[in-house]
Amino acid sequence: MSKVTISMANSVNISLEFSGGAELLFDMVKRHDVTLPENSQPWTIKSLLVWIRDNLLKERPELFVQGDTVRPGILVLVNDVDWELMGELEYQLEENDRIVFISTLHGG
Amino acid sequence: MSKVTISMANSVNISLEFSGGAELLFDMVKRHDVTLPENSQPWTIKSLLVWIRDNLLKERPELFVQGDTVRPGILVLVNDVDWELMGELEYQLEENDRIVFISTLHGG
Amino acid sequence: TFQPADRLDKPAIARYSRQLILPELGVKGQLALCGTSVLLVGAGGLGCPAAVYLAAAGVGRLGLVDYDSVELNNLHRQVLHTEGRVGTPKALSVATAVKGLNSTVQCVPYHLQLNSTNALDVIKQYDIVVDCTDNVATRYLLNDACVFTNKPLVSGSALRLEGQLTVYNYKGGPCYRCMYPTPPPPETVTNCSDGGVLGVVPGIIGCLQALEVIKMAAGQEVSYSQRLLLFDALDGTFRSIKLRPRQASCVVCGDAPTVTQLQDYEQFCGAKACDKTQSLRIL
Amino acid sequence: TFQPADRLDKPAIARYSRQLILPELGVKGQLALCGTSVLLVGAGGLGCPAAVYLAAAGVGRLGLVDYDSVELNNLHRQVLHTEGRVGTPKALSVATAVKGLNSTVQCVPYHLQLNSTNALDVIKQYDIVVDCTDNVATRYLLNDACVFTNKPLVSGSALRLEGQLTVYNYKGGPCYRCMYPTPPPPETVTNCSDGGVLGVVPGIIGCLQALEVIKMAAGQEVSYSQRLLLFDALDGTFRSIKLRPRQASCVVCGDAPTVTQLQDYEQFCGAKACDKTQSLRIL
Numbered sequence: 016m017s018k019v020t021i022s023m024a025n026s027v028n029i030s031l032e033f034s035g036g037a038e039l040l041f042d043m044v045k046r047h048d049v050t051l052p053e054n055s056q057p058w059t060i061k062s063l064l065v066w067i068r069d070n071l072l073k074e075r076p077e078l079f080v081q082g083d084t085v086r087p088g089i090l091v092l093v094n095d096v097d098w099e100l101m102g103e104l105e106y107q108l109e110e111n112d113r114i115v116f117i118s119t120l121h122g123g
Numbered sequence: 124m125s126k127v128t129i130s131m132a133n134s135v136n137i138s139l140e141f142s143g144g145a146e147l148l149f150d151m152v153k154r155h156d157v158t159l160p161e162n163s164q165p166w167t168i169k170s171l172l173v174w175i176r177d178n179l180l181k182e183r184p185e186l187f188v189q190g191d192t193v194r195p196g197i198l199v200l201v202n203d204v205d206w207e208l209m210g211e212l213e214y215q216l217e218e219n220d221r222i223v224f225i226s227t228l229h230g231g
Numbered sequence: 232t233f234q235p236a237d238r239l240d241k242p243a244i245a246r247y248s249r250q251l252i253l254p255e256l257g258v259k260g261q262l263a264l265c266g267t268s269v270l271l272v273g274a275g276g277l278g279c280p281a282a283v284y285l286a287a288a289g290v291g292r293l294g295l296v297d298y299d300s301v302e303l304n305n306l307h308r309q310v311l312h313t314e315g316r317v318g319t320p321k322a323l324s325v326a327t328a329v330k331g332l333n334s335t336v337q338c339v340p341y342h343l344q345l346n347s348t349n350a351l352d353v354i355k356q357y358d359i360v361v362d363c364t365d366n367v368a369t370r371y372l373l374n375d376a377c378v379f380t381n382k383p384l385v386s387g388s389a390l391r392l393e394g395q396l397t398v399y400n401y402k403g404g405p406c407y408r409c410m411y412p413t414p415p416p417p418e419t420v421t422n423c424s425d426g427g428v429l430g431v432v433p434g435i436i437g438c439l440q441a442l443e444v445i446k447m448a449a450g451q452e453v454s455y456s457q458r459l460l461l462f463d464a465l466d467g468t469f470r471s472i473k474l475r476p477r478q479a480s481c482v483v484c485g486d487a488p489t490v491t492q493l494q495d496y497e498q499f500c501g502a503k504a505c506d507k508t509q510s511l512r513i514l
Numbered sequence: 515t516f517q518p519a520d521r522l523d524k525p526a527i528a529r530y531s532r533q534l535i536l537p538e539l540g541v542k543g544q545l546a547l548c549g550t551s552v553l554l555v556g557a558g559g560l561g562c563p564a565a566v567y568l569a570a571a572g573v574g575r576l577g578l579v580d581y582d583s584v585e586l587n588n589l590h591r592q593v594l595h596t597e598g599r600v601g602t603p604k605a606l607s608v609a610t611a612v613k614g615l616n617s618t619v620q621c622v623p624y625h626l627q628l629n630s631t632n633a634l635d636v637i638k639q640y641d642i643v644v645d646c647t648d649n650v651a652t653r654y655l656l657n658d659a660c661v662f663t664n665k666p667l668v669s670g671s672a673l674r675l676e677g678q679l680t681v682y683n684y685k686g687g688p689c690y691r692c693m694y695p696t697p698p699p700p701e702t703v704t705n706c707s708d709g710g711v712l713g714v715v716p717g718i719i720g721c722l723q724a725l726e727v728i729k730m731a732a733g734q735e736v737s738y739s740q741r742l743l744l745f746d747a748l749d750g751t752f753r754s755i756k757l758r759p760r761q762a763s764c765v766v767c768g769d770a771p772t773v774t775q776l777q778d779y780e781q782f783c784g785a786k787a788c789d790k791t792q793s794l795r796i797l
């Protein structure tokens with residue numbers, strides 16, 4: 016008998032936060048604790064964005080995503096660090112990560 | 124042959140912080156990372172205060188300790204929580220604890 | 232007594248339009264704000280920013296207490312005063328500034344030193360008390376008076392490059408005496424005259440006091456009841472601390488209070504109720 | 515050009531005595547502050563508190579730029595203006611308030627809209643630029659002008675119950691374009707007229723901008739270069755974020771810049787350089 020092991024990434028629990036007005040696209044809820052399901056590939060911010068678009072965003076997705084990334088003017092933070100320092104779209108999510116999407120403010 | 128085990132508390136690494144003016148008693152240094160040596164008893168805030176008086180406080184200890192506790196007007200924090208919620212003098216220090224001594228401000 | 236309006240008139244709608252559209256405030260919150268009376272004790276480094284943002288936001292009545300007069304050395308931080316008002320009572324000077332910004336706020340200046348004989352009479356006329364004072368004795372006086380009259384006390388303080396903010400005696404949270412049952416030894420207390428203060432530090436704390444008052448008055452949750460905000464201006468950092476609950480053993484707000492009327496707070500603290508001298512010689 | 519003094523005269527020592535005794539400032543820091551010129555762009559919700567605390571602390575020269583005039587609906591947050599100055603240019607109104615507090619500060623009001631043709635001439639006369647504006651186009655304009663003239667840009671913003679603060683183009687840190695190479699789609703940009711703002715929120719951010727300027731001018735370390743401060747007034751929380759370094763690929767401050775002179779920022783952003791209308795109809 017031979018054993019076939021299919022490599023599957025485990026499900027991941029993370030918290031998502033939206034601020035600076037980005038929460039307006041998510042029923043005004045600033046914080047969402049979510050469980051990303053098992054996946055054939057490790058979860059990245061890139062696949063997270065697809066998941067958010069399909070599962071959390073109800074309308075006008077173009078105000079949040081453009082192509083495969085966030086629209087200009089949204090800053091992404093991974094555990095209080097600018098995602099540019101963490102690999103941007105390729106960053107692999109870890110258990111209990113806190114991912115924040117901030118819409119830049121321009122008012123004064 | 125018999126083995127005699129003497130129970131000794133391990134040394135503990137903690138950070139001490141002083142603010143609100145309390146740092147004036149400690150050469151103006153706000154943060155001290157210290158290693159408390161092995162001890163026959165577990166380290167508590169009570170024994171920490173003795174250690175601070177003997178090792179860090181150079182002069183006028185009465186501006187920091189009174190009897191076996193801190194002088195009135197100094198608030199003690201254990202990892203950003205009021206020490207009253209943590210057992211006050213009896214709190215047992217753990218590795219990497221952050222203990223903060225704040226002198227209350229009254230100016231306006 | 233103070234009679235708040237039950238609707239916003241046209242000038243009020245124009246004036247407050249940019250905050251009326253906030254769902255967290257709205258017309259209901261604005262009416263609540265316009266119906267709230269706030270007593271601000273201390274028209275100095277904390278009192279100036281707190282007063283001006285409370286008046287701008289439209290609190291109904293704003294009491295301003297200060298026994299002192301404007302000096303040139305106040306102007307590096309007490310930004311509602313002016314060179315031309317040096318020598319004027321601070322309470323009047325702040326009232327003048329505030330009325331220029333918003334004449335629809337009822338502004339009541341009190342040029343007096345709050346003490347055990349007059350504090351309750353003044354405080355009972357207001358809904359919320361803001362502690363912008365500069366000395367330990369007045370802080371204990373205000374605390375006890377707020378406990379006796381059941382008023383929340385929004386407390387700020389600043390010295391050198393640090394600031395602290397908390398709300399006492401609110402919805403079951405601790406009072407000042409729960410935190411500090413014994414006053415500090417007078418020789419350990421530094422005031423702004425002796426220790427100095429960077430003006431914008433009380434500026435930031437005073438603004439945050441105004442914010443707590445506005446949220447309280449508008450029916451929003453307050454952030455710093457049973458919490459303490461520490462601000463370090465040199466690092467630019469803020470730290471939020473969880474505090475103890477109301478203490479059953481507290482002599483003024485506990486289960487069996489032994490302090491049931493205002494006392495002599497200068498004697499209790501061994502220090503004058505001003506920031507000019509460091510301690511009482513008679514002790 | 516601006517000629518700072520090399521010593522503090524007697525009135526200055528009296529005025530600044532409470533901050534002169536701070537070891538972090540001292541006479542040396544005060545002289546540096548008195549020798550610094552600051553250009554504040556936007557005399558509104560952020561500009562008022564920033565201007566008054568900079569003037570109180572004693573910056574040598576304070577330039578104040580705003581094209582707009584005071585309206586009643588500004589007074590809930592723009593606390594240096596008065597009912598009596600409704601209709602007056604904001605730059606003049608703030609200058610009037612600031613001169614009343616500290617007549618020793620050289621106050622230079624500019625009642626004009628900064629644009630690609632005049633920005634460099636104004637900015638090059640100052641040491642530090644403070645962005646208190648209310649629109650995307652002016653924020654890109656100021657950024658590029660600060661990169662071209664090598665000036666630090668202390669940037670604040672506020673909307674609804676949130677505020678943001680960071681310092682651009684300072685000691686190898688990123689510029690605004692490093693963070694945001696592409697402007698946001700105009701339909702995603704909300705201004706204070708449409709979204710509203712609680713007045714004390716820009717109050718707090720403006721104070722923090724003044725603090726960053728004071729530390730920079732006095733030779734202390736700045737806290738928010740390559741860091742971003744987020745303030746949530748509803749929770750009362752502050753969060754400090756580590757940002758990316760200067761980007762080699764940045765079109766304006768990178769290794770091979772392609773933007774080497776000011777451009778048409780209204781066209782670049784597809785939005786007017788004011789907060790009155792949401793987007794250009796012509797696009």
Ligand SMILES: [Zn+2]
Binds near residue numbers: 477478482
């Ligand atoms: Zn109590």
Ligand SMILES: [Zn+2]
Binds near residue numbers: 688689692761765767
């Ligand atoms: Zn750049």
